[in-house]
Amino acid sequence: MVIMAVFTLYFLIPIWWLFVAATKDRSQLTGTNPLWFADINLVQNITEVVSYRDGVFLRWVVNSLAYAGGGALIATMLAGMCGYALAKYDFRGRDLLFNVFLGGVLVPATALALPLFLMFSQINATNTFWSVFLPSIVSPFGVYLARIYAGASVPDELIEASRLDGASELRTFFTVSVKLMFPALVTVFLFQFVAIWNNFFLPLIMLRDERNFPVTLGLYTWNSQVNQIPELRSYVLVGALLSIIPLIVAFLLLQRFWRSGLGAGSVK
Amino acid sequence: MSSTLAQQSPPKRRKRPTRFAGSIALFILPFGVLFGLFYLVPILYAVYQSFLVVERDGTFGKAKEVFGGFAQYAEVFQNGPFWESITRVLLFGVVQVPVMLGLSLLFALLLDSPLVKGKKFFRLAFFVPYAVPGVIAAIMWGFLYSPNLSPFSALTSSVDFLSADLVLWAMANVVTWVFVGYNMLIIYSSLLSIPTEIYEAARLDGAGQLRIAFSIKIPLVTPAIIMTAIFSIIGTLQLLAEPQVFRSFSSAVTSTFTPNLTILTTAAAPNINLAAAFSVVLAVTTFILSFAFLKFTQRKAFA
Numbered sequence: 001m002v003i004m005a006v007f008t009l010y011f012l013i014p015i016w017w018l019f020v021a022a023t024k025d026r027s028q029l030t031g032t033n034p035l036w037f038a039d040i041n042l043v044q045n046i047t048e049v050v051s052y053r054d055g056v057f058l059r060w061v062v063n064s065l066a067y068a069g070g071g072a073l074i075a076t077m078l079a080g081m082c083g084y085a086l087a088k089y090d091f092r093g094r095d096l097l098f099n100v101f102l103g104g105v106l107v108p109a110t111a112l113a114l115p116l117f118l119m120f121s122q123i124n125a126t127n128t129f130w131s132v133f134l135p136s137i138v139s140p141f142g143v144y145l146a147r148i149y150a151g152a153s154v155p156d157e158l159i160e161a162s163r164l165d166g167a168s169e170l171r172t173f174f175t176v177s178v179k180l181m182f183p184a185l186v187t188v189f190l191f192q193f194v195a196i197w198n199n200f201f202l203p204l205i206m207l208r209d210e211r212n213f214p215v216t217l218g219l220y221t222w223n224s225q226v227n228q229i230p231e232l233r234s235y236v237l238v239g240a241l242l243s244i245i246p247l248i249v250a251f252l253l254l255q256r257f258w259r260s261g262l263g264a265g266s267v268k
Numbered sequence: 269m270s271s272t273l274a275q276q277s278p279p280k281r282r283k284r285p286t287r288f289a290g291s292i293a294l295f296i297l298p299f300g301v302l303f304g305l306f307y308l309v310p311i312l313y314a315v316y317q318s319f320l321v322v323e324r325d326g327t328f329g330k331a332k333e334v335f336g337g338f339a340q341y342a343e344v345f346q347n348g349p350f351w352e353s354i355t356r357v358l359l360f361g362v363v364q365v366p367v368m369l370g371l372s373l374l375f376a377l378l379l380d381s382p383l384v385k386g387k388k389f390f391r392l393a394f395f396v397p398y399a400v401p402g403v404i405a406a407i408m409w410g411f412l413y414s415p416n417l418s419p420f421s422a423l424t425s426s427v428d429f430l431s432a433d434l435v436l437w438a439m440a441n442v443v444t445w446v447f448v449g450y451n452m453l454i455i456y457s458s459l460l461s462i463p464t465e466i467y468e469a470a471r472l473d474g475a476g477q478l479r480i481a482f483s484i485k486i487p488l489v490t491p492a493i494i495m496t497a498i499f500s501i502i503g504t505l506q507l508l509a510e511p512q513v514f515r516s517f518s519s520a521v522t523s524t525f526t527p528n529l530t531i532l533t534t535a536a537a538p539n540i541n542l543a544a545a546f547s548v549v550l551a552v553t554t555f556i557l558s559f560a561f562l563k564f565t566q567r568k569a570f571a
Contacts, residue, residue: 004384007375008393011449014408015396017419021411034419078299085295091286097296104307106498106558110506110528111551114535114543115310118317135306143299169291198401200509201528205535216403223407224516237411240404247399 060218071136072193083146104140113201142188149184186257317544340545349524361504364440372451394449406513430518458492
């Protein structure tokens with residue numbers, strides 16, 4: 001119990017500090033107790049951050065939601081279909097295909113970033129939304145999870161029954177199997193959402209125009225300009241607080257699904 | 269060749285034809301094509317690029333790329349800063365990964381034991397840092413380490429966490445802070461899937477909580493621990509966001525601090541071909557290490 005309490009402090013104090021710091025104005029940031037409130041300026045601070053440079057911060061947040069939300073949604077659908085087919089159909093080369101995809105799990109995303117940049121620059125497509133979005137919709141780990149979970153949770157009898165009722169394979173998947181695979185699919189979605197939201201290398205080398213930035217890259221550039229533009233320091237703190245809220249909300253909303261899917265990944 | 273195959277195989281093949289071939293293709297192709305485009309092609313392209321060298325016609329001539337064999341790789345193996353950065357992240361990983369996974373396992377076992385009340389709260393509190401992206405976490409901790417802003421200024425003014433000696437471990441703390449709860453949850457959900465009858469049997473045999481943890485729980489969650497370890501090994505070799513952010517807080521973080529920073533710096537130089545060779549070597553190193561770890565632990569687990 002004592003161990004748990006001590007570590008709760010370790011995990012939560014930085015976030016508490018961030019929250020407190022985001023409520024202070026610039027002079028109070030250094031002058032007052034860092035772990036307790038001074039004058040509450042949170043609303044004013046947020047307004048300043050959001051309106052700074054024509055509201056570029058909000059644009060970053062929207063970009064991040066589009067990259068991570070849209071990307072994870074498509075990635076989940078593609079990985080779910082592929083993993084399901086690998087689990088439920090018998091065909092030649094199935095194991096080979098699965099092993100190739102599984103090998104993709106071990107390929108670090110950062111090792112792909114540089115060649116992807118070179119490829120996209122060949123077709124003059126760097127510095128576009130798509131150059132970051134398209135590579136994000138491939139999730140080998142999602143295929144792996146979906147295959148394991150489909151194998152364990154979608155009974156063959158149910159698929160046969162659906163066939164006898166005259167449903168096509170695709171229809172069976174979307175009406176019957178998807179429901180049974182739901183916890184795994186939510187887990188895949190969240191994994192991919194977090195992976196895209198946190199991805200740094202790819203946007204860093206791909207994007208030049210700050211209007212395409214995800215919020216992490218935006219805050220990073222602000223933070224590296226603090227020495228020239230001191231007011232950015234408090235903007236970075238307020239922006240950081242705002243940027244972690246969507247993920248916490250997503251986790252809270254979906255937690256009863258993803259927790260039951262999480263165990264599936266460790267079945268080896 | 270094809271005619272003999274055709275004569276011999278039809279009876280065998282017709283016995284088990286692939287059913288629903290069209291549907292299978294429909295299910296697999298969308299992912300398969302994109303996997304090819306955004307995984308296989310980039311890997312091949314990096315390998316291709318790494319075999320080229322830039323040649324100039326005279327000092328001011330036009331640059332052109334020609335096949336250079338292993339010239340880039342020879343340069344990789346002579347590149348001191350690159351190998352220093354690899355050694356640095358290996359040292360980082362040897363310390364940070366066991367500490368992090370040890371804590372994750374401890375917390376998962378505590379959450380699973382009857383000793384701890386308020387499981388829901390602790391589970392959430394420990395997991396919250398995972399919602400903080402690496403870049404943001406690094407920025408936050410960068411402020412927390414800075415003497416004039418830190419809430420722990422008594423500590424930060426006497427110990428310089430951003431000095432050359434400590435900055436690597438300051439980063440290790442950031443990574444640990446973000447990922448302990450996440451790994452804890454993976455191990456914990458694997459603990460939850462252990463049937464309770466096993467515990468009852470153990471208790472009947474007179475085993476205490478500690479004994480149950482060591483003899484039953486830990487062996488049964490080993491696959492989950494191995495999985496988290498492999499992801500951690502991959503993550504360690506790919507360290508980028510933390511050192512990149514810490515460069516604005518500490519001059520001790522050089523432009524070749526980690527392998528990925530070295531690659532980024534080289535690509536920006538610009539020396540794309542050498543950067544590609546670095547990428548290939550790093551990816552192969554990552555692959556070998558995670559694969560070796562998998563084989564090693566499997567042999568141990570089944571011995």
